[in-house]
Amino acid sequence: MTTIGIIGAGEVGSQIARAALLHGYEVVIANSRGPETLENLVTELGPKARAAHAADAAEAGDFAVVAVPLKLVNDMPAEALACKIVLDTNNYMIWRDGHFEVIDSGEKTVHELRQEHLPTSKVVQAFTHIQAPRITTAGRLSGAPDRLALPASSDYPEAVELVTRLYDQFGFDTVDNSPLSESWRTAPGQPAWTELAHQTRDELMANLKRAHPLAAPTRDCPTEGSPHVRQ
Ligand SMILES: NC(=O)c1ccc[n+]([C@@H]2O[C@H](COP(=O)([O-])OP(=O)(O)OC[C@H]3O[C@@H](n4cnc5c(N)ncnc54)[C@H](OP(=O)(O)O)[C@@H]3O)[C@@H](O)[C@H]2O)c1
Secondary structure, three states, X not given: OOEEXXXXXXXXXXXXXXXXXXXXXXXXXXXXXXXXXXXXXXXXHOXXXXXXXXXXXXXXXXXXXXXXXOOOOOOXXXXXXXXXXXXXXXXXXXXXXXOOHHHHOOOOOHHHHHHHHOOOOEEEEOOOOOOHHHHHOOOOOXXXXXXXXXXXXXXXXXXXXXXXXXXXXXOXXXXXXXXXXXXXXXXXXXXXXXXXXXXXXXXXHHHHHOOOOOOOOOOOOOOOOOOOOOO
C-alpha cells in the first residue's frame, strides 16, 4: 500500500486525496491549523485517510503533495520531505500572492523556488492545470480521444515518471515539460493556462510551443536593452 502525504487540505489537496483513495492509496493529510480541524474531512474520506501535522504527513508519505500556495519564505517541512518526490500544485496568482520580483523578472519559475525551499527533495510540478473538482470527474480511459493531458516539470526524471503513473491512474495523459526552468511555459497567462480546461496531449504540446517568453532569466545570456527571449 502506497501512502501519500498531502500538505494542504483545501480544494486541491482534498480532491487529490479523494482521487488517490479511489485508486487504492492511503493518505495522510495536513493543513496549517492542525489535525483536529480536519475531522470532518477525514470522516468523509474514510478509514484509509488520517489527519496529521504537516511534518508528520510528510514523514508518512512514500511521496508527498504540497497543495499550498508558495510563500517567499519556506513554510513547508523541508527535513521531513528530504529525499522524497514532492508534487507541487502551486500556481503563482498575483491577486492572491502579491508580486514576487524573482518570478516577474523571469529569473526563476515558481516551481524552481519550491525546489530551492526543498533542496533535498525532488520537486515536480503536478495538478496545476486542472480545476480541483475535475480531478475526480474529468479522467478518461487511456486512448480516449477526449482524454485531457496535464503538464509535469521536474529536474528529476523519476519524479516525472511517478506523476505520469499517477496521472494515468486518475485518467489523464502527461506532457513532460521539464526541467523546472521550463515551467514558465504553463504559467498563468500562457496559452497552456488559458486553455487549461480542455487540452489533449497534442493541444498541450502545441500550446507549450506557443508560450511567450515574458521575461529574462539572468542565467540565459540576456540581450542588453531588450527583453531577453528564453531558448
Ligand atoms: N483550486 C484549484 O482549482 C487549483 C487547481 C490547481 C492548482 N491550484 C493551486 O494549488 C494550490 C492550493 O490551492 P487550493 O485551491 O487547494 O488552496 P486552498 O483551498 O486555499 O487550500 C490551501 C491549503 O493549504 C493549507 N496551508 C496553507 N499554509 C500551510 C502551511 N504552512 N502548512 C500546512 N498547510 C498549509 C491551508 O490550511 P489552512 O486552511 O489550515 O490554512 C489549506 O488547507 C495553490 O497554489 C493553487 O494556485 C489550485
